[in-house]
Amino acid sequence: MTKIRGARERARIEVTAAIKDEARRQLAADGAAKLSLRAVARELGMVSSALYRYFPSRDELLTALIVDAYEAVGAAAESAIAPPATSDSSHSFVSLQHAPDQATTPDQAAATDGTATTDHRARWIALCSAVRGWALAHPHEYALIYGSPVPGYAAPHDTVVPASRVGAAMISVARDAHRMRGLALPPLDDALHDEARRLADRFAPDLPPSVAVALIAAWSQVFGLISFELFGQFHRVVEERDAFFTQAVGRLADGVGLPGPPSVREAQR
Amino acid sequence: MTKIRGARERARIEVTAAIKDEARRQLAADGAAKLSLRAVARELGMVSSALYRYFPSRDELLTALIVDAYEAVGAAAESAIAPPATSDSSHSFVSLQHAPDQATTPDQAAATDGTATTDHRARWIALCSAVRGWALAHPHEYALIYGSPVPGYAAPHDTVVPASRVGAAMISVARDAHRMRGLALPPLDDALHDEARRLADRFAPDLPPSVAVALIAAWSQVFGLISFELFGQFHRVVEERDAFFTQAVGRLADGVGLPGPPSVREAQR
DNA sequence: GTCTATACCCCGATAGAC
DNA sequence: GTCTATCGGGGTATAGAC
Numbered sequence: 001m002t003k004i005r006g007a008r009e010r011a012r013i014e015v016t017a018a019i020k021d022e023a024r025r026q027l028a029a030d031g032a033a034k035l036s037l038r039a040v041a042r043e044l045g046m047v048s049s050a051l052y053r054y055f056p057s058r059d060e061l062l063t064a065l066i067v068d069a070y071e072a073v074g075a076a077a078e079s080a081i082a083p084p085a086t087s088d089s090s091h092s093f094v095s096l097q098h099a100p101d102q103a104t105t106p107d108q109a110a111a112t113d114g115t116a117t118t119d120h121r122a123r124w125i126a127l128c129s130a131v132r133g134w135a136l137a138h139p140h141e142y143a144l145i146y147g148s149p150v151p152g153y154a155a156p157h158d159t160v161v162p163a164s165r166v167g168a169a170m171i172s173v174a175r176d177a178h179r180m181r182g183l184a185l186p187p188l189d190d191a192l193h194d195e196a197r198r199l200a201d202r203f204a205p206d207l208p209p210s211v212a213v214a215l216i217a218a219w220s221q222v223f224g225l226i227s228f229e230l231f232g233q234f235h236r237v238v239e240e241r242d243a244f245f246t247q248a249v250g251r252l253a254d255g256v257g258l259p260g261p262p263s264v265r266e267a268q269r
Numbered sequence: 270m271t272k273i274r275g276a277r278e279r280a281r282i283e284v285t286a287a288i289k290d291e292a293r294r295q296l297a298a299d300g301a302a303k304l305s306l307r308a309v310a311r312e313l314g315m316v317s318s319a320l321y322r323y324f325p326s327r328d329e330l331l332t333a334l335i336v337d338a339y340e341a342v343g344a345a346a347e348s349a350i351a352p353p354a355t356s357d358s359s360h361s362f363v364s365l366q367h368a369p370d371q372a373t374t375p376d377q378a379a380a381t382d383g384t385a386t387t388d389h390r391a392r393w394i395a396l397c398s399a400v401r402g403w404a405l406a407h408p409h410e411y412a413l414i415y416g417s418p419v420p421g422y423a424a425p426h427d428t429v430v431p432a433s434r435v436g437a438a439m440i441s442v443a444r445d446a447h448r449m450r451g452l453a454l455p456p457l458d459d460a461l462h463d464e465a466r467r468l469a470d471r472f473a474p475d476l477p478p479s480v481a482v483a484l485i486a487a488w489s490q491v492f493g494l495i496s497f498e499l500f501g502q503f504h505r506v507v508e509e510r511d512a513f514f515t516q517a518v519g520r521l522a523d524g525v526g527l528p529g530p531p532s533v534r535e536a537q538r
Numbered sequence: 539g540t541c542t543a544t545a546c547c548c549c550g551a552t553a554g555a556c
Numbered sequence: 557g558t559c560t561a562t563c564g565g566g567g568t569a570t571a572g573a574c
Binding site for chain 4: 034036037038039048049052057058
Binding site for chain 2: 029149163189222228231233248250255
């Protein structure tokens with residue numbers, strides 16, 4: 001299916017990649033709203049009309065960049081929670097190498113060798129740190145998918161599956177914890193009973209409804225932390241950002257029901 | 270100081286307001302990155318060069334819009350936590366009327382008549398709901414200040430004080446709770462001891478350091494919830510958004526140490 | 539699939555008359 | 557303070573030759 005058939009196809013794939021690379025470069029300089037086919041073409045030494053053979057419009061190019069970004073951050077999230085290698089087969093190694101840009105923070109490594117009780121929590125923190133690492137490494141692509149919507153651009157349906165990968169990874173961490181009876185049940189407002197059922201049915205059929213609600217909230221809150229850091233709201237406010245982020249997502253893990261080390265529970269109240 | 274001196278000044282003020290209004294209208298249509306003085310002038314029946322008498326550049330106009338937006342959302346936040354009227358003086362009434370667009374959610378009204386124990390939590394929820402209400406009513410101005418940074422635009426120092434109003438309001442809720450001994454101490458990672466001290470010294474000198482850290486995290490997480498709702502990530506995911514938001518910020522209140530009703534604590538574990 | 543040429547739009551900013 | 561005119565850029569998209 002993805003097999004390269006001949007020189008023609010190969011060339012097309014390479015040019016397409018070159019166009020997207022240059023477009024990403026321009027994204028960083030001028031933002032998504034001003035992404036222009038002409039400028040991309042100019043920089044590649046092509047003439048603008050030639051680009052239309054690869055992308056039928058500016059919006060299609062934008063869509064390709066958005067999908068790529070969602071796939072990249074999703075891959076970073078997934079590889080951060082990859083099971084600790086069934087064997088050291090080349091397969092799992094490749095999958096780990098798949099997102100070379102992801103940040104491997106010290107905390108992540110430190111947390112990984114914890115006891116079985118803290119394992120799920122460590123995976124959650126590793127996941128969140130990987131997403132943040134990708135975001136810090138690719139701020140403009142992050143802004144493209146998690147920042148303000150691009151005016152006049154309506155995301156086509158192609159984007160919804162890639163967009164769900166990070167959330168799905170979060171759900172799978174909770175699911176694993178639940179399977180191993182390592183999940184505490186978060187409280188749930190009465191007003192959300194129906195919504196919680198619906199959410200669980202639709203996104204996490206094997207999880208308790210209250211966990212589904214807590215997960216969605218935590219999901220948005222992780223990106224709240226990252227967006228504030230990336231968009232400048234933490235400028236001259238938060239300095240030790242690695243530690244701050246790790247503590248914050250650790251507390252979010254509490255909210256989802258992922259157990260923390262005893263020291264945390266002890267300090268409560 | 271703000272007294273109108275004559276017809277000339279009055280006219281200038283009115284034209285300035287008209288320009289900003291039209292600019293806000295265009296913000297909604299095309300986004301901040303494409304805000305153009307020419308288009309504003311065209312729509313107002315002026316010629317583009319005339320605008321330069323009011324705003325020396327496009328960026329100055331953008332700055333004015335940003336400051337206005339921060340002031341508006343700050344005012345909404347502040348009036349949501351206004352003390353329950355020392356008397357029914359016209360002053361406090363005016364201050365409450367100052368942000369007519371803020372959402373007064375049912376939850377907010379319901380929570381307000383709780384016991385003294387839940388009072389601080391209710392104020393927190395009211396504050397967050399007011400911010401969300403303003404955001405839903407002014408999505409493009411919200412995107413302007415809390416969305417992706419405008420490419421090529423560097424925020425001048427004039428924006429930092431207005432930008433801090435919502436955060437300051439949150440701090441004041443926690444401060445009031447602390448004064449009345451209604452604040453539980455959140456846990457704090459060892460790695461954050463210094464940072465926590467610094468944050469408390471700088472932004473909330475009368476609050477315990479661990480609360481300062483928790484507040485900053487909660488601050489960013491509230492906007493994470495709002496941004497995900499506004500920027501479309503909750504599309505076909507979260508349906509009952511009022512209730513969802515209220516539950517989520519209620520749980521954030523727990524994280525900051527603002528006491529919740531007994532039912533919540535009971536359900537924990 | 540790439541090229542030239544073209545139609546028809548947009549912008550920020552300034553000079554200088556009134 | 558508003559106007560006309562202008563400089564010097566930018567853009568999307570298509571037609572039609574090669």
